[in-house]
Amino acid sequence: MGFDRPFHRNYRPVKKGHNSGYSDWAYIVDHLYSDHPEHYTRAFEILQKDIIGLFEYVEPSDINLVTYSFRIHELLIRTCIEVEANFKAILRENTFNPIFRNGPKKGQPRPEKNWNINDFRIVNKTHHLDDYSIIFPHWHGVKNERFPFRQWKKNEPLTWYQAFNKCKHDRLHNFEQASLGNLLDAFSGLCVLLSSQFRTESFSTGSDSLVVNTDNYYGGGFGIGGFLIVDFPSDWTEDEMYEFDWAKLKKEENRFSKIDFNKYS
Template structure:
């Protein structure tokens, strides 16, 4: 995926200046930023709510890191599905066209044929492997998580 503008679905921070308070977020509500952004936000909020419910039964702590339940499995699967949906939307809205070599010619790959290698391209514009989260209510030392890591091409 080439890095041509406007980088749809990509947060672009603005350098602090006298009028940067509005312009650093206003493009996100623009209809050309993304199609149906509320759909993705709503899915995130539902998953977040389910995680908080889960923490009512399983204490978020080092001692419980190996705890398994079908509820945890369900939340992890839904999270992965939502991440894939977001990555596909980012790639499609930025005109990503993966190809394959088939019978001595190059053909476009179908969306259902996209692989982890394709989704790792999102990291080039979004720098996901630079982010980490800290759970403030975690008991123990393992309260920092790095959900994305660099996948080499």
């Protein structure tokens, strides 16, 4: 059996059936699904604009992945701050009550300001982050497909997140960690996080319009912001999928569920 109502900030496929095409996306724009989602997608699109601007000076290519600079450092810090903000929003809007396990505060609640990458990692279990990939459409070489969370499959730390922490705390001795490769992996990770919550919805203003799909030079599949190509996970089991008719469910008062992240921590 699948889940009979969507979880907050957790996009996953709806089982094929009556009205499943509509049910696959319509709940995302419900105001109870997430708290101010446009706050997060707008930040992403501003970052995307700045990264595309960076490409005017540093060509997106295999050979430039080790390039580092103050500008790249700034963008890496900003991007990872957004990554952390999205992880915290997912945990906060579901159920997550961590405690201190050691020290003088052992057994006491651990506040949000003390949440860290080990806490964020449990989101992978419910959002399949390690099965997403991101493609940069403008590229010279063969390394334009990024897998920002793949290292979690092997129970390894995220290289780009480690780089962020190193050059944030000691830029002088770790400046080279602020590389184009780490920035693009971090930005891909942010795109994955947003996609795993909102699919391709940017929450932009204006009236809805009919979208006509046509052939595309890059193959299509563009995510939020219309620049990066998102390859969504295809490994959801039947038991993990949603199973509801949103046309009926949206009329109910309690139309969303909360993930109990405590059982994963």
